[in-house]
Amino acid sequence: MIKQEMISLAEISRDQSGSRSALNSMPIPKMSAKKDPSAVWLSNTKISLSVLALIAISVTTPLCAQQISTRSLSLDEALEIAxxxxxxxxxxxxxxxLSNWDVRQAYAALLPSASIGSGVSWQGPGEQQFGSLTLGDLGFGNQPSYYFSNYNIGLNYSIDWRTIKGPAQAKAQRGVTLAQIDLAEASLISTVTNAYVEILRQQEALRLAEQQLENSEFNLRLAQGQLEVGSVTPIDVGQAEVQVGRSEVTVLRTRNMLATSKMRLLQQLGLRVNEDVALSTEFTLSEPTWNLETLTNMSLDRNPTLRAxxxxxxxxxxxxSSARSSYFPSLSISTGWSGFTREASNTDFQVVQARAQVASSVAQCVQTNNLYSRLADPLPPFDCSRFAFTDEQRQGIIDGNRAFPFNFQGSPPSVSLRLQVPIFQGLSRERNLQAARLQRDDMVQQVREQELALEADLSIGTANVQTAYESALLEERNRELADQQLTLARERYQLGAITFVELVDAQTLLAQAERDRIAAVFAYHDAVTSLEVLVGTSLRN
Incomplete structure (x- = not known):
């Protein structure tokens, strides 16, 4: 009674999980016979443990599913997220x-450069030395402290052949950068597509592992039924239980590999791995109808490596052309304006100097008049009263000192023009020009090398896709034959015509055929992905 309830519970559980119901509905003959007590006790114990495990799985699975969110994800959505x-x-x-700014900078180099500067300074009081003399020796002792300020405006323009070719070179370099970005995008598409296909591969592997587990459990029930009628020994039941255990291990490992492949996909998408994904894009096995010549023309135009x-x-x-600039002259023009201020901390020194100059003028006037009076024919004397230091002069000195910091006194403007013609530079120009030519020749050979590699890789790739397609069809036929052999082996085992080992061999043959079919199908998808990388566009649609 317990065994019959267990069989019904297992069938219900497998039907709810979407597995095959044919194995559960396959009739197993039950015949009354004397039972081995030890075998019955062992079987009942295993059934009880299986019931508890099934109940635990049914309870914990919904809880685990509530903790991880699942999102539907197509291949196009995955590529866009990546x-x-x-x-x-x-x-x-x-x-x-950055390459766009390089182009702007190259154009800006054709324009003149402008600069503006200003500054302030302070000089403390004291005497300054000029060679072996000081200001005190020249009669200008006790100098006050001074405040200085200045400004300058400069405008420069330089032009040569390298500067003229700068924008064209910057644009070409930007084209290289854009081609490298396209190459990085192609690599990303290939990586994400492979990760997407890997999840599908592991899902098929999990389906196969669960199917093998069902087959092993069915064989166990079959062996137990044969044991009840005395057709086999407990050894067959033990072997069937070992097969079930191995199948459970395979399912466990395959589920881990599936979870790992999903995490790798999320990593490539730049997302966190705390969510689950349900893939919505289906990869069908279709006969390749591409023309090699068409694919070659497409790859010569779109292959990112060749474009780079x-x-x-x-x-x-x-x-x-830029290397030839060292043979051409260069022209530079510069002009500038500047101004300065100087202000003493006090004007006493300047007032004293002005008074001394007035006194010196008066003394010179008096001496001149004295000389004029001693002449045989005296000349009219000068009016020495006109030399006098007035308050207006004192105020003028004070006002004139008030210049810091913005009452600038302009300096004379200047303009300079320079033309430089290179004559001999130690063969460095010739060496640089030759190096540029050799680099261009190297790039020509690299382009030719890539074109030849594309033609060879495309020929190999199309052959690989065709071979993978035909192999998948053959492996599908092999799987159908192996499935028929397993069905026949089960019928013969029920009749006692073969041993359990032969039944297991038939099941192993079907499992290998399933694995070979899955490997062939995904080898086809991998070959198509590799071909898409060469062509530079999708070929699945």
Whole structure:
């Protein structure tokens, strides 16, 4: 009674999980016979443990499912998420902004440069030395402290052949950067697609492992039924239980590999791994109908690696022209304006100097008049009263000292023009020009090498896809034959025509055929993905 209830519970559980119901509905003959007490006790014990395990799984599975959110994800959605979140790709895409600024900088180099500057300074009181003399020796002792300020405005323009070719070279280099970004995007698409396909591969592997577990459990029930009628020994039941245990281990490992592949996909998408994904894109097995010539033309136009090398060749071409700039003259023009202020901390020193100058003028006037009076024919004397230090002069000195910091006194403007013609520079120009030419020749060979590699890889890739497609069809036929052999083996085992080992061999043959079929199908998808990388576009639609 317990055994019959266990069989019904197992069948209900497998039907709820979406597994095959054919195995559960397959009739197993039950015949009355004397039972081995030890075998019955062992069987009942295992059934009880299985019931408890089934109840525990049915209770804990919903709880685990509530903790991890599941999101539906198509391949196109995965690629779009990866473009927006993958750290490595975002680093490559940031180079585009820098290359745009390089182009702007190259154009800005054709414009004149301007600069403006200003400054202030202070000089303490005391005597200054001029060679072996000081201001005191010259009659200018007790100098006060001074405040100085100045400004300058400069305008410079330089032009040569390298500067003229700068924008073209910057644009070509930007093209290289954009091609490298396309190459990084192609690599990202390939990586995400492979990770997506890997999840599908592990899902098929899990389905196969669960199917093998069902087959092992059915064989166990079959062996137990044969044991009840005395057709087999307990050894067959033990072997069947071992097969069930091995199948459970396979299911456990396959589930772990599936979880790992999902985490790897989320990693490539730039997302956290605390969520589950349900893939919605189906990869069908379809006969390849592509034309090799068409694929070759597409790859020569779209292959990111080839495009990057062609862009590099354009940069090398401009590099030769830039290297010739050392033979051409360069022109530079500069002009500038400046001004300064100087203000003493006090004007007593300047007032004393002004008074001394007035006194000196009066003394010189008096002496001149004295000389004029001693002449045989005296000349009219000068009016020495006109030399006098007035308050207006004192106030003028004070007002004139008030210059710091913005009452500038302008300096004379200046303009300079310079033309430089290179004559001999130690063969460095010739060496640099030759190096630029060799670099261009290297890039030409690299482009040719990539074109030849594309033609060879495309021929190999299309052959691999065709071979994988035909292999998948053959493996599907092999699986159907192995499935028929397993059905026949079960019928013969029920009749006692073969041993349990032969039944297990038939099941193993079906499992291997299933694994080979899955491997062949996903080998086809891997080959298509590799071909898409070469062509530079999707081929699945």
């Amino acid at each position: 473009r927006e979140n993958n750290p490595n790709f975002l680093q490559s895409r940031n180079d585009e902004s 090398r062609r862009r590099s060749k354009e940069v090398a071409d401009i590099g030769i």
